[in-house]
Amino acid sequence: MIIKGGTFGPVATNSYVVFGERGGPAIVVDAPLGAEPWVEHTLAQNDLTPEALYLTHGHWDHCVDAYLWARKGVPVWAGGGDEDWIADPAPFNPALFGFPPKTPGVALDRVLGEGDTFAVGDLEFTMMHTPGHSPGCWVAWEKHHGEVLVGDLIFAQGIGRTDFPRSDPGAMITSLGRVLTEIPGEHRIYPGHGPWAATMAEAEPWARMFM
Template sequence: MLKFRIIPVTAFQQNCSVLWCDQTKQTVLVDPGGDIDRIQAVLSEEGLTPHAIWLTHGHLDHVAASPDLARQFDVPIIGPHREDLFWLQDLPRFAAQVNFPPAEVFEPSQWLNDGDQLTLGNLTFDVLHCPGHTPGHVIFYEATSQIAFVGDLLFAGSVGRTDFPRGNFNDLVQSIRGKLWPLGDDVRFVPGHGPMSTFGHEKHTNPFVADKNFG
């Protein structure tokens, strides 16, 4: 069974998630953007040690703590898709621009592609490449638990910004409607910011991607 805790980190209150298999205690960190002390506190409370870091996309508030945590725990950084390399190469400039702590350039141990699968103990996560917010954005979906970790693709009542370099609103809508909706209305999702929701709720009410807007 999948267990998880959500930790809002950075000044942008980005949802870093600690995921673990309750049978094996294998653990991953999804999108550790900063505030390492908060992440470490949750790991200590739960008695967990990370086995990997998974990234949905290359934006600063989702990735900045990854190199330090990877070194600390000697674990690989996995994801996002290679199309987000330019974001990872631009982290120091963007950190200075938004008054974040200094951030370092890095590359993941493994890039991800659409259709890849990642294992966490006895659990299997499907990787879906979902461009739009960034060209290399991916999401992680665990079918048994019917839960997805969607980064900045979709929010409760909103969608990800597309005004950053190489963002594309049409791609974003297609990613949500073409890849998320088919997973099922009952799927819960953890967005990159804000509260959880379900695909079904957003499919019917979200002003940007609801079915009623696409007759």
């Protein structure tokens, strides 16, 4: 299992290209502003076919460029809860981002639910609903290889903010408790911001400071 990562846009948002082996299918994780040329380059370099764009949640910095993939015919998937934001991407505080021009939204081709799985070649991801940062914040866990796409739930050294519209600090604590309990400590996390490939055990003490 190979995960290539890059960081893009005004709030340093991560995008990933996830695949089992060169020459096969891949999924693209999140669509930060300006990530698309790097993703295309990474796909071409590894002879990959993008099976879907998977959005970890519906915040502007993660879905602003989803329309670029939808226009190419790449299906867009996400867990449920943030569909309206994905359909109409806009930052909560436009001034913070230099008043970015509006981009078209996308209608999800697949809305994943709790316990749903999706496959990318030999890889199989299981969905866990982990609301708090946003209602539609989800974790996609590849249990066999021990890699977890965690969005803005948990970072290498911290957790996602819960002071945004529709954030829920109580739900955040429950969601963090759930992943820290259910996911083995040696599994690696791929968050929406900051360094990736820290283990859950390495991230845990930082997350516990907020719980």
